[in-house]
Amino acid sequence: MNNSDDTRYQLYGAWNRHLYQWWDYYNSLYLKGGLKRPVIRLSSLKAVLGQWDAANRTLTLSLFHIEADDWFRVMDTLRHEMAHQYVDEVLRPVGESAHGPAFKAACQKLRCGHKSSDQGVPQEEGRALRRLKKVLSLAASPNENEAQLAMQKARELMLKYNLDRVALDCERDFFSRTLGTIKARHTSAELRMASLLGRFFFVEVLWQHTYDALQDKAGTVLMVYGTPSSLEMAHYVYDYLWMVMEALWTQYRTVNKVPGHQQRQRYFAGVLDGFYRKLEKQERAIQEIQALVWQGDPRLTGYYRYLNPRIRTCYGGGVHATGVYHAGVNDGRKVTLHKPIQEKKSSHGGYIARE
Structure with a gap:
């Protein structure tokens, strides 16, 4: 042998x-x-x-x-x-x-026969995504106020669409999708990313234990649960924010002559905290002006609990509020989701891709 x-x-x-x-x-x-x-x-x-x-x-x-x-x-x-x-x-x-x-x-x-997101986006949800794409395209405006208004309008559309489906108890299917890679430990930025998706983008999130057979490596991976359109949006936001954070970090390092990458995760955590606060502010504005309040989807919660009857809540460690962290927070408050999205077939049954 x-x-x-x-x-x-x-x-x-x-x-x-x-x-x-x-x-x-x-x-x-x-x-x-x-x-x-x-x-x-x-x-x-x-x-x-x-x-x-x-x-x-x-x-x-x-x-x-x-x-x-x-x-x-x-x-x-x-x-x-x-x-x-x-x-x-x-x-x-x-x-x-x-x-x-x-x-x-x-x-x-x-719980076998559990559905992945391979079936793609249903026609009705596809129409909602196309409308959202048009609004997010407006957020590419060089005028910061116009860009912020377009992003807030996009969040209003998502919120109204999901509120209507819950209020009318429309028929809807739920699926799951993994985001990122299997790791034994995840960074504070990765934990913040999961929290942000679960809080603002109509999905349930879970750090799911799993195994990479080819690498013989056990660990956890981020699993998101939701309707096909919500999974598409969450996947898009996940990819987009990581891309933006890398670009912002490169710019910050160059301007401030920061050596190495020791502070990168602290900066990333700041960006995500800043963006989180921005979304909270937009949400409060929508509640005050439109009286729209998201209280969750009982069907999605039931599906999530059915698949995961034993859920343990874990809290990640904080980061030191250094100057690098605060710089990330300030930059995160300026982040705008403005890349157009489109339906595109893939091995995942379609995802929202950057154009």
Whole structure:
């Protein structure tokens, strides 16, 4: 056996250990320990992503699946096979097909078949996004007052649209999307970004534990939950703000002759705090003038809690209010979302891209 083979088999062993850990986690979280551990094995077959063998109490997952897909999809397959196990060993229906009522009930318990955002943006939400795009285009005005008014108008449109859908209890589907990369620890700026998206952009946010199989690296990643249009907007804001912060930091370093990047995260935290305060001020103005107050979407909250029944609130550490931080706050108050957005197909089912 050469070194390459040895490394590969070590990786397979790591995957197998993680599969057992996640099986234990879901059995405890969703089934209250109602199942007994099966044998979990990896298969080189490509045609079948997962399989449950009741006679041998063996749950199999495809190596190809783990190599090709993100861990959230692999875990959906794991829960799917756990649902088959639950039917065979706990529910034990008589005369039902493999995917009959008992299996559907098991899937409900295990939250499998959970939807990603691959379906794209529905037609009605697409129209709302196009209208929002036109308004945000006006925010590119070199006149600062005009740009600020355009951004506030865009927030009014988003708020009215979401308030109407909740008030009328319109039919709406919810999905999830990951933003950023898997890390063991996240910076104060990343934590502030998550807080900003959850506070102002009609999504629920969660630092979700996950696993990068190819890198054999466990950590957390930012998961956002919402309607397709809200996910599109949150994704756009996320990408746009990181782009703007990098540009602002480069400019700040050049003008102030700051050596290195030791102060970058402190500056980023300041920019996001400044932008957060700006959005709060706009929100107060909208409440005073339009009497529009967002109190959340009960359906979205229910969906989020259904998928995450055990949620623990964590608070990130603060940053020292240095001159660099305050410079970031001042620059953040001047940030305006003004890049046009457009619907565009991608592996995520479409996202709002910068033009």
